[in-house]
Amino acid sequence: MQEKIICFLIDDDDDDQEIFSLALNTIGTDITCITANDGIDALNRLNMDAGFVPDYIFLDLNMVRMNGRECLTEIKKLSRLNTTPVIIYSTSSQEKDITETRQLGAADYIVKPSSISILVQRLEQVLKKMK
Known part of the structure; x- marks a missing residue:
């Protein structure tokens, strides 16, 4: 029996969290989505629970209390997460972002799509590639 895949979504938009969770549920029941409402909440969780090592971290760039770049920089300082891919999940499609x-250590970049079916396809690609 395959173990559950743990995806940690850091995004301050409730609707985006719900859509992301629905997309993962569409992909398979062996995927659990855990969410944090922003970078500070995520880092508190990661720093307080040393046993929490998600298989994938999906990180929004545009958040209020701590932006995605700052959060990514802090995540990369946690040695136990060295092998955990961090995938940016953002509305921005700017090449600069x-x-x-990627220079800060992101493994991939997903532009938030306009439909859940496109998100499902993109997440399937990322999850297969990162196995």
């Missing part, structure tokens, strides 16, 4: 986040 894609390039900068």
Whole structure:
């Protein structure tokens, strides 16, 4: 029996969290989505629970209390997460954002799509590629 895949979504938009969770549920029941409402909440969780090592981290860039770049920089300081891919999940499709986040250590970049079916396809591609 395959173990559950843990995806950690850091996004300050409730609707985006719900859509992302629905997309993962469409892909398979062996995927669990855990959410944090912003970078500070995410880092608190990651720093307080040393046993929490998600298989994938999906990170929004445009958040209020701590933006995605700052959060990514802090996540990359946690050695236990060295092998956990961090995938940017943002409305921005600017080449500058894609390039900068890759330089900071992001494994991939997903532009938030206009439909859940496109999101499902894109998430399937990322999950297969990162296995």
